[in-house]
Structures are given as C-alpha cells and as structure tokens.
Amino acid sequence: MKIYSKYFYLILVLLFTNIFIACKSSFNKFKKTATTQPNIILFMVDDMGWQDTSVPFWKEKTNFNKTYHTPNMERLAxxxxxxxxxxxxxxxxxxxxxxxxxxxxxxxxxxxxxxKRGVSMVAPPKELQMPLWNLNGAQPTDTIERSVHITPLPQLLKNKGYKTIHVGKAHFGAIGTPSANPLTLGFDINIGGHAAGQPGSYYGTDSFKNKRSKEKIWDVPGLEKYHGKDIFLTEVLTIEAINAVDKAVNQKKPFYLYMSHYAVHTPLQGDPRYESKYLAQGLHPTEAKYASLIEGMDKSLGDLMDYLDKKGIANNTIILFMSDNGGLSAVARGGTKHTHNKPLSSGKGAVHEGGIREPMLVKWPGVTKENSTTNSFVIIEDFFPTILEMAHISNYQTIQKVDGQSFTPILKGNNLNTNSRALFWHYPNNWGPTGPGIGASSTVRKGNWKLIYYHINQQFELFNIKNDIGETTNLAYKNNRKTVELAKLLGNYLRSVNAQTPSYTKTGNKVPWPDNTIVLQKLNK
Incomplete structure (x- = not known):
C-alpha cells in the first residue's frame, strides 16, 4: 500500500511539474508576443498635394476630393x-x-x-547669392564636402533586428556620394533608388528611361527584367516591394518598408490602367494623366494592405502615409497655375500651405482609434523619433541633434494638442518658378498664426490660418504686435541652429535675421 502511495505522489509531482512548465512556457510565449517589434511601412508619395485624394482633409469635401479616386486611402483612413x-x-x-x-x-x-555632386541645380536670382548649403545631401560619413553627417533612421532600425527595405525614390544624396545608394544609409535592400528625384519614364516599354535624352542619370536602376514590357513603374515597384517583404516575413524578421513612390512627380505620364476614365470625365489631358498617377499610387497602397491581410500580419503592421511636399502647381500642370491645391494657396516650392501641408494617415492596429481625426500639428522630422518609439527602440545614439518630437501620444489618443508648438521652415534658396509663397524665405507657424519672411526684399506676410486657410489677406502691417512677436521667435530659432542666410549681390551683406530688419524696427515703434 505504501508502495502505491509512493507512486501516486510521484505521479502528482510529475503532473504539477509539467503543468508548471507548460504555464511558464505559455507565459513566456505571451510575453514574447506582447513585446514583439511591429512591422512598419512608411508609404511616401512624391509631390502629392493635400487635395489629391478622395479623402477630405478639410472641414468639407472639395471638388478635387470628388475628382480623384483613392479608395485605398479611404480604407486606410x-x-x-x-x-x-x-x-x-x-x-x-x-x-x-x-x-x-x-x-x-x-x-x-x-x-x-x-x-549632381558639388552643383546647385538652380541658379539664384540676380539679387541674391545663396549660402554654401549642403548640396551633396545627407551622408553616413563626415568625409563628403558640403553635406550633413547623420546616423540614419534605417541604420538604427537595422541595428535592432529589422529587415530594412527601400523601394522607389531615394534622393538623399548627390551622384558620386555614398548616400546616392540607399544601402549606405542602413537599408538591407534597395529597389530602384538612386540620386535622381524623378524617373526617366514610368513606362516599361521605355525601360524607365528618357529616350529623348542622352544622359542616363534619370534612368531608374535595377529593374532590367521589366525592360521592354508593357508595365507601369508604380506597379513594378509594388510587385518588388511585396516580394522583398515576403522574404522577410518568411525569415520571421520584423521589417521596415520605405515604400517611396516616384509618382506623382513629373514626367506626368498617364497610367494606362486609369487614364481613359478621367479623360471620359472631361478632365484636361494633363490632369487626366495626373489623376491616373494618383489612382495607380492608391492601388499600390491597396495591394500592400491586401498582402498584409493575406499573410495574417496586418494586426502587427503599422502603416504611415505621407507626401514629401505639396502638389505641383506652378509648372507642368493643366489649367490655371497655383490653383491645384485649393482651398490652399500655391503648391510645390512654396511656403504657403499648398506647398507644405500634406495628406497624412496612420494605422497602428490596437493603438490608433479607427476612423479618427486629429488637428494637432506634426512636421516631417517628427517621423524619426516616432518610428523608433513604435519599434520599441530607446536610448539610441545619433551623431546629429534630433529636432523631431514623437507623435505617438497623439496616436494613442492622449488628447495631446500640439498646436501651441512652433513649427519652422527655412529655405534660403531659389526653386526656379515664381508664385505665391515661392522664393528664399524663413517661416514660423505658432497656433493659428503664420509669419513668412522673404529674404529678397525683407518683407513679411502674416496670416491667420484658421480664419484664412487660403492665405488671401496679409495682416503683417495691420497686426504689428503679432508680426513683431513671431519675427523675434523666428529670429531666435534661426540663430539657435546657426541657420544660413543668403547675401545681397550688390553689397555682399548677409540678409538680416527677421527681427533685425528695418521694417520690423518700424513696426516695433
């Protein structure tokens, strides 16, 4: 009897031991899952304006929102x-x-x-000499002249186990410098990225080259297997992106996909899958091409989202959607210049809202509230700390001082209102075309107020963006107090970061800081 009791207790001990081990294993598995780094897709569109979508970003739906067809942006929103x-x-x-x-x-x-290395691609206006700006771009080394040495975001992600994938437009550094190749900036894979800011052609039948030019520097690299085929560049980049992501998923590695489309940048070539639809709607032929580029880009977004669903990883994948500047309007478009982003003023190249305000969407499963909207301010440098925080990367070291502020509290619904924060733009250069808000300038937005300081004539524009989103009424010389207040804020900031300013051709004198101008001194009296 004692022998049976002995075996009985032994069996109980083994049973409870197995249960404990199983529970511990399940707990560790849960713990591991809970801290697993999410996949991250940054979907960047080139030259896409705030109104270039069927998703309304204003208080009301506009005619542009009714013209363009972006069902997958609607889905993401x-x-x-x-x-x-x-x-x-x-x-x-x-x-x-x-x-x-x-x-x-x-x-x-x-x-x-x-x-091009060492070359400023746009000559200054005759009245100004541009400063020695970093025309060779961002670099992973301090050995390149006229460049900024940085610790790149993809490198920090790669160091923490991410498979880093670059697809499409790079345009981080000049031809002949290391960062012309995204692989030097921490990307494991580069598909179609180099120093050029636009493709030679969107058509596979053209081999993505400008057949009318002898220069090869616009040719999209690395897509030879599609040369001569009847396929559009946006589609090619999407196919290749999904293939690269699929390999990372099969390797059970978290991935960071920088899906950086060349669309909707010039050349404005129609995507044959959609162009005829817009022509049938009566759009100007150029605008039909533009609209087809937008819809092709949107299909790419949908294809990626469908892939995530199919692989069962959508719930562990963050998607951020952004554009690199406002929609083109000063040149190359059909219709009246500077009107393609209304109600916003102007477009690409301008510090008016049409040139800098972007369509931005973020899906963070389990974190962001579905179908939600925020009016809080964010600016492009904020993506750097935000993405690192999303990836659970902290205490990282960078060569550069990071100016961006993480917007994860906004995404988590903490009702964080960043609209008391000052945002700054500094463009001591010449873009080329002319128009509202275009030209060498420095700008600050604080709350509802926005002040622009033009270097060429030391004049100011002051707008109340809440009341005048189209920047139609310059209040700089009516609201002296606000002009002086913001000019001082802007001047202090520019000095604090040792910002560069142009010089006047006639005198050689540097353009004064906004709070040191004769105009401001008169307003301050």
Whole structure:
C-alpha cells in the first residue's frame, strides 16, 4: 500500500511539474508576443498635394476630393487616424533628409533639392547669392564636402533586428556620394533608388528611361527584367516591394518598408490602367494623366494592405502615409497655375500651405482609434523619433541633434494638442518658378498664426490660418504686435541652429535675421 502511495505522489509531482512548465512556457510565449517589434511601412508619395485624394482633409469635401479616386486611402483612413495639419518642406530632398535624420532643414542645411555632386541645380536670382548649403545631401560619413553627417533612421532600425527595405525614390544624396545608394544609409535592400528625384519614364516599354535624352542619370536602376514590357513603374515597384517583404516575413524578421513612390512627380505620364476614365470625365489631358498617377499610387497602397491581410500580419503592421511636399502647381500642370491645391494657396516650392501641408494617415492596429481625426500639428522630422518609439527602440545614439518630437501620444489618443508648438521652415534658396509663397524665405507657424519672411526684399506676410486657410489677406502691417512677436521667435530659432542666410549681390551683406530688419524696427515703434 505504501508502495502505491509512493507512486501516486510521484505521479502528482510529475503532473504539477509539467503543468508548471507548460504555464511558464505559455507565459513566456505571451510575453514574447506582447513585446514583439511591429512591422512598419512608411508609404511616401512624391509631390502629392493635400487635395489629391478622395479623402477630405478639410472641414468639407472639395471638388478635387470628388475628382480623384483613392479608395485605398479611404480604407486606410477608416482603419486609422487622419492628420489634417501635417507638414513637410516645400521641396523633396530637404523633406527626405529631415525624415531620415530627425533634423529641421534649418539645422541640416540640405535646404534645396540635390542631384549632381558639388552643383546647385538652380541658379539664384540676380539679387541674391545663396549660402554654401549642403548640396551633396545627407551622408553616413563626415568625409563628403558640403553635406550633413547623420546616423540614419534605417541604420538604427537595422541595428535592432529589422529587415530594412527601400523601394522607389531615394534622393538623399548627390551622384558620386555614398548616400546616392540607399544601402549606405542602413537599408538591407534597395529597389530602384538612386540620386535622381524623378524617373526617366514610368513606362516599361521605355525601360524607365528618357529616350529623348542622352544622359542616363534619370534612368531608374535595377529593374532590367521589366525592360521592354508593357508595365507601369508604380506597379513594378509594388510587385518588388511585396516580394522583398515576403522574404522577410518568411525569415520571421520584423521589417521596415520605405515604400517611396516616384509618382506623382513629373514626367506626368498617364497610367494606362486609369487614364481613359478621367479623360471620359472631361478632365484636361494633363490632369487626366495626373489623376491616373494618383489612382495607380492608391492601388499600390491597396495591394500592400491586401498582402498584409493575406499573410495574417496586418494586426502587427503599422502603416504611415505621407507626401514629401505639396502638389505641383506652378509648372507642368493643366489649367490655371497655383490653383491645384485649393482651398490652399500655391503648391510645390512654396511656403504657403499648398506647398507644405500634406495628406497624412496612420494605422497602428490596437493603438490608433479607427476612423479618427486629429488637428494637432506634426512636421516631417517628427517621423524619426516616432518610428523608433513604435519599434520599441530607446536610448539610441545619433551623431546629429534630433529636432523631431514623437507623435505617438497623439496616436494613442492622449488628447495631446500640439498646436501651441512652433513649427519652422527655412529655405534660403531659389526653386526656379515664381508664385505665391515661392522664393528664399524663413517661416514660423505658432497656433493659428503664420509669419513668412522673404529674404529678397525683407518683407513679411502674416496670416491667420484658421480664419484664412487660403492665405488671401496679409495682416503683417495691420497686426504689428503679432508680426513683431513671431519675427523675434523666428529670429531666435534661426540663430539657435546657426541657420544660413543668403547675401545681397550688390553689397555682399548677409540678409538680416527677421527681427533685425528695418521694417520690423518700424513696426516695433
């Protein structure tokens, strides 16, 4: 009897031991799942305006929202959060450098678009001499002249186990510099990215080259297997992105996909899958091409979202949607210039809202409230700390000082209102075309007020954006107090980051800080 009792107790001990081990294993598995790094997709569109979508980002739906067809943006908005006051810089490379470095453009000094090493691609106006801005872009080394040395965002993600995938437009650094190749910036994979800011062609039948040019520098690299085929560039990049992501998923690695489309940048070539539909609606032929580029981009977003659903990883994948600057309007478009982003004024190249306010969406499963909207301010450098926080990466070290502020509290619904925060833009360069808000300038937005300081003539524009979203009424010389207040704020900031300013051709004197101008001194009396 004692022998049976002995075995009975032994069996009980073994049983409880197995239960304990199983429970511990389940707990560890749960714990591991709870802290698993999410996959992250940053879906960046080139030159897409605030109104280039069927998703309304204003208080009412506009005619542009009714013209464009972006059902997958609508889907993303319904599953995540819409940002109505999200900002980038007026042109592409400064935005992309701010994104990858977390720095404001005034600090990193890549204040215009880059291309050829040592060459400023746009001549200054005759009245101004541009400063020695960093025309060679952002670099992973301090050995490149006229560049900013950074610790890139993809490198920090890669260091923590992410598979980092670059697809599409890069435009981080000039030809002949390390960062012309995204692999030097921490990406494991580069598909179609190099120093150029636009494709030679969107058509596979053209091999994505400009057949009318002898220069090869616009040719999209690495897509030879599609050369000569009847396929559109946006579709090719999407196919290749999904293939690259699928390999990472099969390797059970978290991935960071920078899905950086060349669309909707020039050349404005129609996507044959959609162009005829817009022509049938009576759109100007150029605008039909533009609308087809937008819808092709939207299909890409939908294809990626469908893939995530199919693989069962949508609930562990964050999607951020953003544009690098406002919609093109000063050149190359059909219809009246500077009207393609209304109710916003102007477009790409301008510090008016049409040039810097962007369509931004974020889906963070289990965190962002579905079909939600925020009016809180965010700016492009904020993506750097935000993405790192999303990836559970903290206590990281960077060579550069990070200016961006994480917007994860907004995404978590903490009712954080950032509209008392000052946002700054600094563009001591010449873009080329002319129009409202275009030209060498420095700008600050604080609350509802926005002050623009033009370097060429030391004049100011002051707008109340809440009451005048179209920036139609300049209040700079009526509301002296606010002009002086914001000019001092702007001047102090520019000095604090050692911002560069142009010089006057006739005298050689530097353009004064906004709070040191004769105009401001008169207003301050």
């Amino acid at each position: 319904s599953e995540g959060m819409k940002f109505t006051q999200a900002y980038a810089t007026p042109v592409c490379t400064p935005t992309r450098v701010s994104l990858i470095s977390g720095m404001n453009a005034a600090r990193h000094r890549v204040t215009n678009w880059t291309f």
